[in-house]
Every structure is written in C-alpha cells, then in structure tokens.
C-alpha cells in the first residue's frame with residue numbers, strides 16, 4: 001500500500017517538497033490543497049510532473065465517500081471507502097450552532113460491548129491519523145466548506161472503534177486537526193469518547209489537549225457493567241473516576257458520562273440512586289440516551305417513560321444530566337449502529 005499524505009503535518013510536507021527538489025512555497029500549496037479535501041491529482045496549483053512524482057509514493061486519496069444516506073431529521077450518514085478497500089461509516093448531525101461530524105478511529109473494534117454494532121466483526125485494523133482526518137476534510141468539502149468557513153464545526157470521536165485503543169494515531173490526528181493553516185478545529189469543539197481504558201486516560205492527561213472527555217459508563221457496579229462491557233473486567237469504575245479526576249485537575253475541564261438506557265439492564269431506580277452516589281459533587285455531566293437497538297443483539301431500549309423517570313431521579317439527586325434524542329436511527333446512523341465493511345458490502 002502507498003503512503004497517505006494526510007498523515008503528514010505542515011513541517012513534514014515541507015520536508016517532502018524540498019526532498020523532491022521543489023521550491024519551498026509549493027509546500028503551502030500542497031498543504032492547503034490537502035486540507036481543502038482535494039486529491040493530489042486535483043491540486044492544480046502544482047505542476048503535473050510534481051503531482052505525478054508524489055503519486056508514485058502516495059495514494060491520490062486516503063478516503064472517498066462511496067455513498068450518502070439521508071435521514072428524515074437532516075442527519076447524513078456516509079460510507080467511506082479506504083484505499084485498501086475497507087469501508088467505515090460516519091455521520092453529520094445538524095444543530096443550531098453548527099454541524100457535528102461523528103468520525104471513526106478504527107475499522108471495527110475489539111472492545112466487544114454487547115450493545116454496539118461496531119464491534120460485531122472484531123477489530124479489522126487501526127486507522128492512520130490521516131485517514132481519521134480525511135473523513136472531516138472530505139465531508140467539509142462535500143458541503144462546500146472552506147478553510148475560512150468550515151461546514152464541519154464540531155467533531156466527536158464516537159464512530160466505530162475505541163479511540164484509546166489506537167492511541168498514537170488519535171493523538172497525531174488531534175494535533176493535526178487543530179493545527180494553524182489547516183482545517184483548524186479547536187480541541188474545545190472536539191469530544192472523545194472512550195469505554196474507559198484507564199491507563200490511556202491517565203496518559204492523555206499529560207498531552208495537554210483540552211477536549212471534551214467522554215466516558216461510556218452504562219452501569220453502576222463493575223459486576224453488572226461487565227455483563228455488557230467486557231472492558232469492565234480489566235478496569236474498575238473506581239479507577240475510571242480517579243482518572244477522570246486527574247483529567248479535571250490537569251485541564252480544569254469537566255467530563256461527561258455516556259449512559260445508554262437498556263431495558264432490564266441498567267435503568268432501575270436503584271441504578272439511578274447508585275449513579276447519584278457515585279457522581280454527586282463531581283465536575284461531570286451525564287448524557288442519557290435510550291439504547292439504539294441493534295438487530296443482531298437481543299437488548300431492548302428502555303421506553304420513553306422509564307427514560308424520563310431515570311432522568312428525573314438523577315436531576316432531583318443533584319446531578320447535571322440530559323436525555324439526548326435519538327437522531328439518524330432511520331439510516332442506521334445513531335450511536336452504536338455504525339459498522340465496518342469491505343468493498344461493496346452494504347452496511348445495513
């Protein structure tokens with residue numbers, strides 16, 4: 001497989017340009033073209049001969065949008081094809097304040113959460129930082145966005161994959177996506193969701209990247225959590241809370257817990273009370289969402305009334321909590337519905 005030019009930062013692009021005998025100012029043209037979501041062959045500021053030289057070692061495009069699915073609520077789901085034929089999915093959600101793109105960090109996932117479609121075929125491979133970044137560059141371009149006026153304003157690392165299971169590439173991506181002169185999305189507009197790899201959360205505290213750290217909790221005791229999340233056999237809830245506290249101490253940023261309401265699993269009154277006991281007084285927010293049902297799994301969503309009652313108990317108990325509405329579920333684009341595929345394998 002050829003290399004991926006979107007893996008390179010500005011300095012690396014400059015080195016590459018000089019090493020190929022081109023003038024330094026070509027680096028800016030190449031970098032800008034890439035950040036505008038263009039394929040190498042489409043960057044017409046550069047000579048054809050130079051583009052051809054680049055194409056000997058680099059893929060013309062890291063990723064292409066193979067298909068777009070449109071939800072009745074305005075959400076769009078994309079099927080992206082990687083240069084090696086693997087397929088990943090992503091979503092663009094429209095809000096009053098801008099457009100939020102949900103991106104993938106791995107093809108598949110090896111965390112094995114029982115409620116999630118992304119993990120059904122296991123982990124196929126990690127994405128490189130440039131493949132992660134290219135999802136945004138392509139969708140921004142698709143919607144007519146530029147580097148001055150972006151059409152993707154917010155990003156969530158909540159597509160397929162566990163971001164902290166692909167730590168190095170995800171950190172490189174986070175640095176490159178916020179770099180001056182590029183697409184320049186601030187970490188404050190980025191949310192990273194992890195199932196709770198405590199060693200990596202603690203490592204992340206040292207990176208000085210002030211994003212919105214989100215943890216998938218989904219239960220209140222280690223024993224019950226392990227029923228749907230195998231990662232609970234490795235890391236305890238108490239260890240997760242300690243790591244979150246470290247993040248707050250280091251960055252001053254509150255953290256968020258994701259809690260998907262699954263009928264008969266995690267949303268009795270007792271669970272709400274235990275959640276209050278665990279989180280009361282902590283600088284955190286709880287994001288509730290009713291489970292999006294995945295056809296291969298026999299887990300059912302909590303009904304709307306149960307979800308409202310759970311929310312009311314948390315709020316009365318002094319927690320900051322909201323119940324998110326489900327969006328994009330008619331196109332299989334809601335949380336936990338994104339899948340991996342290969343070549344023309346349709347994902348639905």
Ligand code: SAH
Nearest residue numbers: 116158162193194195216258291292335336
């Ligand atoms: N691997 C990361 C990102 C996963 S997706 C993580 O575990 O956090 C983002 C969120 O969707 C996570 O909180 C995940 O637990 C949740 N999720 C997965 N499947 C879901 C489903 N079927 N219904 C609702 N939420 C789900």
